[in-house]
Amino acid sequence: MTDPLCQIVITTLPDGQAAQRLGTTLVGEGLAACVNILPAGQSIYTWHGKIETATECLVLVKSLTARYKAIEERIRALHPYELPEIIAVPIADGLSAYLAWLHNPDTAP
Numbered sequence: 001m002t003d004p005l006c007q008i009v010i011t012t013l014p015d016g017q018a019a020q021r022l023g024t025t026l027v028g029e030g031l032a033a034c035v036n037i038l039p040a041g042q043s044i045y046t047w048h049g050k051i052e053t054a055t056e057c058l059v060l061v062k063s064l065t066a067r068y069k070a071i072e073e074r075i076r077a078l079h080p081y082e083l084p085e086i087i088a089v090p091i092a093d094g095l096s097a098y099l100a101w102l103h104n105p106d107t108a109p
Contacts, residue, residue, distance in 0.1 A: 006091040006102045009061040009071050011084055012043060019057040022078050026061055031071050033105035036060040062102055065090065 009032075013019040016037065023035030038058040045052055063071060068088050075086050091099070101107075 005065055006094070006099055007063055007065045007068065008089045008091060009063060009068065009075075010087045010089065011059045011061070011075055011079070012056040013059060014054065014056055014080060016040070016057055018078075018080060019059050022059060022075065023061075025074060025078060026063075026071060029074070031067050031074060032061045032063040033102045034062040036062075064103065 011022070013022060016039075019037040023032075023037055026032040026035055036059070038060070040055045040057050043054050043056045045054075061071060065088070072086055075084060091102075
């Protein structure tokens with residue numbers, strides 16, 4: 001089932017506590033059906049002309065594309081970074097029952 005109305009929003013946070021707080025907020029406010037927090041990994045990036053490294057948690061937010069702006073606003077409000085990574089990736093295809101659940105997470109298929 002193709003569903004361009006669903007997306008995964010990706011962000012990184014400096015620790016599990018910040019990631020948990022963001023995930024709980026997004027799901028609790030109905031902006032996301034599901035948030036996955038992956039364990040800390042190493043990020044390497046250029047910042048202000050220098051190569052930097054940081055340990056970060058990867059956060060995957062499963063939601064509807066119509067909720068992107070609200071999700072972006074909540075991430076920006078709760079994120080400790082000056083420039084947070086916020087990337088939305090459309091879901092091109094997936095299990096139809098799961099995609100239906102993304103549209104209405106209060107009802108299990």
